[in-house]
Structure formats: structure tokens, C-alpha cells
Amino acid sequence: MTANIDARADESATERQDAGRREVFQYAIRRFGVYLFTLWAAITVAFFIFRLVPGDPMNILLGNLTRAEGRQRDAAAEEAIIAHYREIFGMDDPLPLQYVNYLRKAVLGGLDLGPSFVEYPAQTKDLVFRRMPWTLGIFTTSVFLAWLIGTGLGALIGWMQRHGLSQLAVILSTLLQITPQYLVALGLIIYAGYTLRILPAGGPYARHLQPEWSWEFISSLIQHAILPMLSNMIVIGAGFTLGMRALMISVLGEDYLTFARAKGLSPFTVLKDYAFRNALIPQVTGLAIIIGATLNGTFIIEILFQYPGLGTLFVQAMGLRDFNTMQAIVLFSIFAVLTLTLIVDLALPLLDPRIRRVA
Amino acid sequence: MSGSALLEIRGLSAGLQGRRSITQVVSGVNLDVHGGEILGVVGESGCGKSTLAAAIMRLLVLPQVLQSGTMTMRLEDGKTVELMELPDNELRHLRWRHLSYIPQGSMNSLNPVLRVERQMTDTLIQHGLSKKEALDRSIAALELVNLDTKVLQSYPHELSGGMRQRVIIASAVSMRPALIVADELTTALDVVTQRQILQELAAIRDELGATIILITHDMGVVAQIADRVAVMYAGKIAELGTVNDIFEDPQHPYARGLIGSIPRESGQRVEGLQGEAPSPWNYPTGCRFHPRCPEVFERCNQHTPTLQQRAMDRWVACHLYDAETEFDG
Numbered sequence: 251m252t253a254n255i256d257a258r259a260d261e262s263a264t265e266r267q268d269a270g271r272r273e274v275f276q277y278a279i280r281r282f283g284v285y286l287f288t289l290w291a292a293i294t295v296a297f298f299i300f301r302l303v304p305g306d307p308m309n310i311l312l313g314n315l316t317r318a319e320g321r322q323r324d325a326a327a328e329e330a331i332i333a334h335y336r337e338i339f340g341m342d343d344p345l346p347l348q349y350v351n352y353l354r355k356a357v358l359g360g361l362d363l364g365p366s367f368v369e370y371p372a373q374t375k376d377l378v379f380r381r382m383p384w385t386l387g388i389f390t391t392s393v394f395l396a397w398l399i400g401t402g403l404g405a406l407i408g409w410m411q412r413h414g415l416s417q418l419a420v421i422l423s424t425l426l427q428i429t430p431q432y433l434v435a436l437g438l439i440i441y442a443g444y445t446l447r448i449l450p451a452g453g454p455y456a457r458h459l460q461p462e463w464s465w466e467f468i469s470s471l472i473q474h475a476i477l478p479m480l481s482n483m484i485v486i487g488a489g490f491t492l493g494m495r496a497l498m499i500s501v502l503g504e505d506y507l508t509f510a511r512a513k514g515l516s517p518f519t520v521l522k523d524y525a526f527r528n529a530l531i532p533q534v535t536g537l538a539i540i541i542g543a544t545l546n547g548t549f550i551i552e553i554l555f556q557y558p559g560l561g562t563l564f565v566q567a568m569g570l571r572d573f574n575t576m577q578a579i580v581l582f583s584i585f586a587v588l589t590l591t592l593i594v595d596l597a598l599p600l601l602d603p604r605i606r607r608v609a
Numbered sequence: 610m611s612g613s614a615l616l617e618i619r620g621l622s623a624g625l626q627g628r629r630s631i632t633q634v635v636s637g638v639n640l641d642v643h644g645g646e647i648l649g650v651v652g653e654s655g656c657g658k659s660t661l662a663a664a665i666m667r668l669l670v671l672p673q674v675l676q677s678g679t680m681t682m683r684l685e686d687g688k689t690v691e692l693m694e695l696p697d698n699e700l701r702h703l704r705w706r707h708l709s710y711i712p713q714g715s716m717n718s719l720n721p722v723l724r725v726e727r728q729m730t731d732t733l734i735q736h737g738l739s740k741k742e743a744l745d746r747s748i749a750a751l752e753l754v755n756l757d758t759k760v761l762q763s764y765p766h767e768l769s770g771g772m773r774q775r776v777i778i779a780s781a782v783s784m785r786p787a788l789i790v791a792d793e794l795t796t797a798l799d800v801v802t803q804r805q806i807l808q809e810l811a812a813i814r815d816e817l818g819a820t821i822i823l824i825t826h827d828m829g830v831v832a833q834i835a836d837r838v839a840v841m842y843a844g845k846i847a848e849l850g851t852v853n854d855i856f857e858d859p860q861h862p863y864a865r866g867l868i869g870s871i872p873r874e875s876g877q878r879v880e881g882l883q884g885e886a887p888s889p890w891n892y893p894t895g896c897r898f899h900p901r902c903p904e905v906f907e908r909c910n911q912h913t914p915t916l917q918q919r920a921m922d923r924w925v926a927c928h929l930y931d932a933e934t935e936f937d938g
Contacts, residue, residue, distance in 0.1 A: 267622075337936075411672070416937060461628040496611055504716045504717060505712055505713075505716075505717040506717060506718050506719055506720045508668060508670075508712060508718070508719070509710070509712050509718040509719070509777070510720065511731040512668055512705075512710035513704060513705050513780070514701045514703070514706070514732065514735070514736065515701075515731065515732055515735055516701070516735055519731065519735065523720070523723060523731065525723050526722050527720075527723070528720070528721065531722070600724060601722070602721075603721070603722060603766070604721060604764070604766050
């Protein structure tokens with residue numbers, strides 16, 4: 251019987267390692283397939299949704315032009331201009347053909363997403379690329395910082411759940427978590443920006459500066475980013491803190507924690523290797539979910555702080571019913587969110603040996 | 610009781626902390642554990658045997674609380690320590706070196722994200738062994754439970770239930786502790802594995818000279834490997850004696866009921882115990898067994914019987930023997 255057990259363990263150990271490697275690979279491939287499919291679905295939904303928004307971009311454009319030029323209306327000229335633009339934007343084709351053309355250009359034409367109305371004749375792609383670093387800079391930095399701080403803090407207050415300070419922290423986090431991001435942003439603008447005047451509360455950098463690799467410019471950049479990032483971090487971080495605390499408390503009730511204490515391990519080792527490591531796994535999944543759910547909050551914050559990111563661009567584009575630009579923004583946001591989520595998901599098997607074996 | 614016991618438990622009480630008061634689960638347990646023996650502690654679910662195990666290990670967590678009593682442990686060098694009063698950091702050094710624990714939920718007692726090697730050696734390294742010594746000790750311990758050393762490279766989810774249980778036993782004996790508290794160690798296993806593991810445990814006792822407190826609800830397990838048995842009922846010890854004495858001539862009516870409920874080969878009908886074990890929130894007055902006792906009389910619901918010595922190595926807490934005991938004493 252004993253020999254049997256040994257032989258079985260012998261055989262299965264090498265087999266297991268091979269199978270394990272194969273399964274990690276399959277997991278990565280499958281995950282990447284899901285990634286591509288989601289991206290396609292996002293493009294498709296974005297394409298049709300924005301064409302359902304009421305209001306013809308041509309009329310709005312024409313109205314703006316007329317107002318700008320201040321001329322009498324000339325019906326024939328109007329017709330000609332509209333026809334010209336409709337052709338450029340490919341709007342005379344039936345919708346399914348427009349869709350196929352759009353996809354073809356986007357995939358085969360090197361991300362050609364068409365011209366924009368907002369800054370005609372600038373390409374939508376260039377417009378989005380110019381604005382995207384601002385959004386992604388604020389968004390990713392604040393989400394990851396909030397996650398790091400929230401995870402650390404949550405682990406600590408979960409570990410010391412009966413301490414008075416922990417209970418205070420829970421009440422504070424709950425209050426902050428239910429506050430809408432824009433209220434926090436408005437509060438910060440009014441209090442830190444205008445009452446105390448300790449930090450700038452508008453624009454990406456000081457008005458008299460030009461983008462360059464100088465200390466003055468970079469410090470101005472950082473100072474201007476602090477308040478928008480804080481508005482994001484406070485709310486998201488409070489959520490992460492509460493989440494990690496709950497995970498920690500449930501792990502503390504596990505049998506392997508009792509056993510770890512019975513072994514006479516130092517409290518720090520029990521906290522680090524036994525409690526924290528296990529609570530961390532669902533917390534990383536939580537990060538992947540939050541990334542998708544909070545980008546829109548960042549858009550609102552950009553508008554409040556006059557930050558030249560995708561959020562402000564989107565509002566401009568919405569005003570003109572510029573669906574090319576709106577679509578491109580949605581597309582790139584989804585691309586960014588999906589890519590970040592993919593990275594997080596692929597990191598999970600590193601943390602949890604059990605996922606490596608999911609068939 | 611003799612003074613040479615390895616562990617001397619006196620008046621040990623533990624309970625559940627409620628909003629206003631503590632509900633007592635274990636009430637004034639007195640128990641001597643002798644060096645080198647396997648002491649079985651048996652009783653129905655909810656009789657407080659696991660709480661007793663955790664109390665000995667000082668592993669109770671809120672809402673469970675230790676209330677009173679003393680637990681004096683004699684170490685190899687002849688010194689004694691009082692487990693109840695030991696500060697946490699000293700208790701930490703005592704654990705695994707002198708006092709080990711095999712937990713009830715063995716299926717979930719290994720950390721799912723660490724390899725077995727790390728989980729076995731991290732403890733040994735923190736107890737002052739070098740990395741190499743820790744690994745050697747772990748390998749030696751795995752051999753004691755007939756496990757291949759390849760399990761060191763496995764994660765717990767890759768092992769069967771029996772293998773996990775063996776890893777836990779190996780870990781618990783790797784520092785050659787004097788005392789091992791094993792709580793329901795075979796409950797989650799099939800009978801074949803159960804038998805093998807019990808044999809391994811007995812072999813470990815013989816080889817290491819360890820003392821084992823075996824908590825179980827299974828009279829069969831006790832009959833197989835225990836030297837002495839403590840029968841617990843409603844947080845108290847009802848009867849204490851050698852395995853032979855208790856199985857052949859149970860004296861407490863509860864012990865008689867338990868023995869009577871073991872199926873026999875002869876095909877006789879099993880006589881079970883009537884009723885249910887009381888929960889700690891409504892332990893009966895007087896003798897806590899009296900509502901279920903077939904031999905109850907008027908004294909039983911008034912007075913609480915104490916554990917009295919009836920013979921060499923024989924202790925019973927029952928009013929049936931009051932007169933004799935008084936006469937004897």
C-alpha cells in the first residue's frame with residue numbers, strides 16, 4: 251500500500267509539471283482569444299450606438315459654419331457642402347457597408363478611424379493619441395496607487411479588526427466609498443485649490459510654460475496632476491481598503507491560519523505568508539474589475555479640472571455629434587481597459603497555484 | 610493523581626464570550642496526561658472536546674475564551690511551565706518544539722499558495738534550525754508517515770486527503786515534541802486510510818516516545834490505539850480509566866451508553882443513548898447527564914457529582930457511587 255502511494259507520487263510529479271506548463275499556456279491563449287473577441291464586440295457596439303444618437307452632424311456643422319461666416323444662407327452652396335462632407339465621411343453608403351468599411355480601414359488601414367469633425371481635417375487617430383497620455387497617466391497611476399494603498403491598509407485593519415483605530419478606519423472608508431468622485435473633486439477644487447491655494451486646480455500645467463524636459467515644467471505637471479489623481483484615489487482607495495479588509499477577515503477564519511499559529515510561526519510570517527498571500531488573490535481580481543468600472547469617473551474628473559484628456563475631447567465631440575471621434579475614444583478606452591485587465595489576469599496564475607491547473 | 614504527569618490540567622474552564630456573559634463550554638476539567646501514553650478523549654459532538662484541545666494549545670480565538678484553571682507542563686529538562694500564564698512570544702517557542710497540534714480541519718489546514726516544503730521548513734527555520742537541518746528533519750518526518758519526499762514540491766491541492774493528513778502529521782512531529790494534541794485526525798478519511806494513519810501514529814509514539822492526546826468521537830479509534838480514555842459529557846469528564854477497564858466495565862451510565870452503542874459482531878441490537886446532548890446554553894442543573902440517564906434518582910438534579918477515584922487509574926463522576934466513595938475515602 252505504501253509502495254503504491256510512493257509510486258503514484260513519483261509518476262504524477264513529472265506528469266503534473268508538464269501538464270501544469272501546458273495548462274498555463276492554454277490559459278494564456280484562451281485569455282487572449284477572449285481579449286480579441288471583446289475588442290471586436292466593443293468596436294461594433296460603439297459603431298452602431300453613436301449612429302443612433304439623434305441629431306445630424308452635418309446640420310450642426312453647417313450651423314456652426316454659417317454662424318462663423320455670418321453670411322446669408324445659400325441653399326445651393328449648403329447642398330454642395332453637405333454632399334461633399336457626406337462623401338468624405340462615407341455617409342451615403344448603407345449602414346452595414348459603412349460598418350464593413352470602417353472595420354476594414356481600422357484593421358487593414360493601420361488604425362485609420364476616419365477624419366474628425368472636431369478638428370477637421372485632423373485624423374481621429376492623431377487626435378486621440380494626442381489626448382490619451384493625459385487620461386491614461388492620471389487614470390492608471392491613481393488606480394494602481396489606490397490599489398496599493400488600499401490593499402496595504404485593508405490588510406492591516408483586517409488583521410487588527412478589533413482595534414479601535416481599525417473600526418474608525420472602516421467607518422471613514424465606508425463614508426468615502428459612497429461619495430461620488432465628482433463631489434470629492436469639487437471639494438478638493440474649492441478647498442485645496444481656491445480656499446487654501448496650496449495646489450493648482452485647473453489645466454495640465456502652468457499656463458506660461460511650454461512642454462519640455464525641464465524641472466520647472468515637470469514639477470508643474472506633477473503639481474497639476476495631484477488634485478485630479480486624489481479625487482480618483484480617495485474613492486477607489488476606500489473601496490479597495492474595505493474589500494481587502496473583508497478578504498483578510500475571512501482568511502483569518504481559515505483552518506490553515508489556526509495551524510500556522512499552532513506551529514509557532516512569528517505573527518509577521520503568519521500575516522505575510524499565510525493571511526496576506528491568500529487574501530491577495532481575490533483582491534487582484536478586484537483590481538481587474540475596478541479598472542473597467544472607473545475610467546468613466548476619470549472622464550468627469552478631467553472635465554472638472556480642465557484636463558486635456560479623452561474626457562474633455564469626448565464632450566467636445568458629443569456637442570458636434572462627431573461619431574468618428576466618439577467611437578475612437580470609446581475604442582481606445584476599451585482597448586486600454588482590456589489590456590490592463592489582461593495583464594492583471596495573466597498575473598493571477600503567478601499568485602495562485604490552483605488556477606494553473608484549471609482545465 | 611500523581612505528580613509525575615507530563616501535563617497536569619486543573620480546573621480548566623473555557624467558554625464563549627457573549628454580549629453580556631460567558632457561556633461555559635468546558636467546566637473545571639481535571640486531567641493528568643502521563644508521559645508516553647495515548648490518551649483518548651471521547652464524547653458526542655458539542656461536548657467540548659475540541660474546545661478542550663484548543664484550550665490546551667492556547668489556540669482559542671474570540672468568541673472562545675479561556676476562563677480559569679492551570680495547565681502545568683513538564684519539559685524534558687525537568688523544568689515546568691504554566692501554559693495558562695505563558696506570554697505569547699514564549700508560547701511561540703514552546704510550540705512545535707514541545708507541544709504540537711494536529712487540527713480537526715486537516716483538509717484545509719495547509720496553506721493553498723505555498724509548497725509543502727516551504728510550509729514544513731518555515732516553522733523549523735523560525736525555531737532556530739538551519740535551512741539544511743530543516744529540510745533533513747522534514748524528510749525524516751515524511752518517512753515516518755510513509756510519504757515520498759516528492760510531496761515537498763507539491764501544492765496542497767495536488768495531494769489526496771490522506772496525503773495532506775500525513776503531511777500535517779509529519780509537520781507536527783518534525784521537531785520531536787513531547788506532547789501532541791490530535792483533534793479528530795481521521796474523521797475526514799476513509800476507513801482504510803484511517804487505519805493506516807492510526808498505525809503510523811502509534812509507531813510515531815513508539816519511535817519518538819511522544820505523548821498523544823487523541824480527541825475523537827469514534828469509540829473504534831480509541832479502542833484501536835489509546836491507552837487510557839477520558840469520556841467527556843457536556844463539558845465535563847464523566848469517566849476516566851484505561852481502555853480495557855472502560856470498554857469491559859463502564860461505570861458511568863453515559864459511558865455504558867456509549868459502549869452499548871458500538872455495533873457488535875454477534876448481531877445483537879445496538880442499544881443507543883436516548884435523547885440529545887445539551888448545548889452549552891442550557892446545560893442541566895445537578896448532574897448534566899441526568900435528563901438522559903436511565904438510572905437517575907433524586908440526588909441527580911440537585912447536586913453536581915465530582916470526579917472521584919474508584920480504583921487505581923479509575924475515576925468516575927456519578928452519584929451512583931457516592932456512598933462507596935465516601936466509605937472508601
